[in-house]
Amino acid sequence: MDEVRHLLYSSSYDTLIVLGLLVIMEPSIQSISLVKKTAYNSGDINRLTKADISIISLAYQLGYPLISDDYPVQNVSKILGIKNFCLGTAGISNIRKWTNYCKTCNQVYSPNISECRLCGNKTRRRYKNQ
Numbered sequence: 001m002d003e004v005r006h007l008l009y010s011s012s013y014d015t016l017i018v019l020g021l022l023v024i025m026e027p028s029i030q031s032i033s034l035v036k037k038t039a040y041n042s043g044d045i046n047r048l049t050k051a052d053i054s055i056i057s058l059a060y061q062l063g064y065p066l067i068s069d070d071y072p073v074q075n076v077s078k079i080l081g082i083k084n085f086c087l088g089t090a091g092i093s094n095i096r097k098w099t100n101y102c103k104t105c106n107q108v109y110s111p112n113i114s115e116c117r118l119c120g121n122k123t124r125r126r127y128k129n130q
Helices: 010-018 027-041 052-060 071-080
Strands: 098-104 123-129
Touching: 027 052, 027 071, 027 098, 052 071
Parallel strands: none
Antiparallel strands: 098 123
16 A cells, blocks of 8 residues: 555545545455565565565456566566566666676675675675576
8 A cells, every 4th residue: 555655645545445445455464475485586676565475466466467667576577487678777678687796805795695704795796697
């Protein structure tokens, strides 16, 4: 609801709900778990908000396409086979897998590691096309 509420006047929002043109749903725990696992494996987990995960989960669960210009949302959606439409950008062309690495010692880490365990420097993100 928070993702669309700011786009509409409160009376319009309520009217759409009453008319059945706007339906508020929560995704299943299973689809949320799948999206989180996919986002973790792709390295996008730290770039997705709770709302992003919820929207991707619902699109997957219901078999609906997404409309998003957000690259991490597009990447995870593409991995899951969810069709994505963009409004303001060309969108992603390739699926990417993100990792963190240390620029100093070149150690590679999972996306949730922000500091090198060997030398203590901050890690950076990089990707490779899948």
